[in-house]
Amino acid sequence: MPELSNALLETLLEQVRPLTARGAVASYIPALAEVPAHALGIAIVTSDGQLFQAGDAQTRFSVQSISKVLSLSVALTRYSDDEIWQRVGKEPSGQPFNSLVQLELEHGKPRNPFINAGALVVCDMLETRLTAPRQRMLEFIRQLSGTADINYDRHVARSEYEHSARNAAIAWLMKSFGNFHNDVSKVMQTYFHYCALSMNCVELARSFVYLANQGKAVDGTTILTPRQARQINALMITSGMYDGAGEFAWRVGMPAKSGVGGGIIAVIPNKMSIAVWSPGLDAIGNSLAGTAVLELLSEQLGSSVL
Numbered sequence: 001m002p003e004l005s006n007a008l009l010e011t012l013l014e015q016v017r018p019l020t021a022r023g024a025v026a027s028y029i030p031a032l033a034e035v036p037a038h039a040l041g042i043a044i045v046t047s048d049g050q051l052f053q054a055g056d057a058q059t060r061f062s063v064q065s066i067s068k069v070l071s072l073s074v075a076l077t078r079y080s081d082d083e084i085w086q087r088v089g090k091e092p093s094g095q096p097f098n099s100l101v102q103l104e105l106e107h108g109k110p111r112n113p114f115i116n117a118g119a120l121v122v123c124d125m126l127e128t129r130l131t132a133p134r135q136r137m138l139e140f141i142r143q144l145s146g147t148a149d150i151n152y153d154r155h156v157a158r159s160e161y162e163h164s165a166r167n168a169a170i171a172w173l174m175k176s177f178g179n180f181h182n183d184v185s186k187v188m189q190t191y192f193h194y195c196a197l198s199m200n201c202v203e204l205a206r207s208f209v210y211l212a213n214q215g216k217a218v219d220g221t222t223i224l225t226p227r228q229a230r231q232i233n234a235l236m237i238t239s240g241m242y243d244g245a246g247e248f249a250w251r252v253g254m255p256a257k258s259g260v261g262g263g264i265i266a267v268i269p270n271k272m273s274i275a276v277w278s279p280g281l282d283a284i285g286n287s288l289a290g291t292a293v294l295e296l297l298s299e300q301l302g303s304s305v306l
């Protein structure tokens with residue numbers, strides 16, 4: 001088994017580079033279509049704090065749905081388990097991430113916190129208990145990453161708000177079932193800002209070490225209990241890649257969460273967190289080259305969780 005090194009990561013990137021021409025950059029949020037389509041980067045932070053990186057690992061991009069893991073983590077520190085899981089489920093949806101179909105049939109309770117409906121409910125909960133949810137998220141991510149200048153890309157957040165018909169429909173449908181308590185546009189603004197967090201692979205890999213390290217951040221602070229970290233990893237395995245979660249587990253075998261900005265964060269518990277970025281997406285909305293590089297890495301390291 002090869003040792004982890006920057007050179008190994010560069011070799012893996014070169015193997016998947018042809019795939020960067022094959023995926024489609026997300027365009028349903030116009031600002032996302034402005035990214036460099038052929039970008040490709042990877043960063044790994046190990047449990048003992050070593051950093052490895054290659055390619056465009058230091059170019060920031062829109063984290064999009066990767067933020068759903070962060071908002072759930074903050075909610076876990078403010079709400080009891082019962083309070084959270086009576087409003088959002090823990091099951092894979094098997095549906096596109098912005099689908100409304102199941103929500104109507106299941107009385108406004110989203111299947112899991114990683115589809116749009118679930119993340120909107122989580123943001124609604126944060127709106128209730130936090131005085132400044134946007135500021136709190138910035139403080140959280142700056143602490144996790146050890147980087148003081150992480151911020152929201154306001155251009156992306158505005159673009160999402162201007163094209164928010166589907167998310168608004170989801171939120172209003174949940175409100176009709178009594179599962180959404182605050183003002184819809186206020187909560188959507190928070191949700192869009194979270195999605196518009198602008199970070200690079202190095203910052204993401206550093207930030208998500210708490211899921212590899214039983215709830216402890218890179219600087220040693222406790223973010224979640226070991227049990228909560230394990231539970232989030234379980235949800236990422238079953239629901240982190242939307243209706244592609246089964247295929248992803250089969251190919252890569254790691255808890256992971258994707259975003260339509262082309263980022264994926266993956267975790268090997270007790271070993272490392274891995275961030276990849278390539279904006280071209282597959283039909284489900286997951287990074288095409290990003291998934292391929294994680295598959296190669298998992299084979300090379302012989303170190304997936306499954």
Ligand code: DON
Pocket residue numbers: 063064065066097098116160167192195258259260261285286
């Ligand atoms: O609400 C949306 O549609 C986007 N802000 C986030 C979607 C997303 O990243 C789904 N990911 N694969």
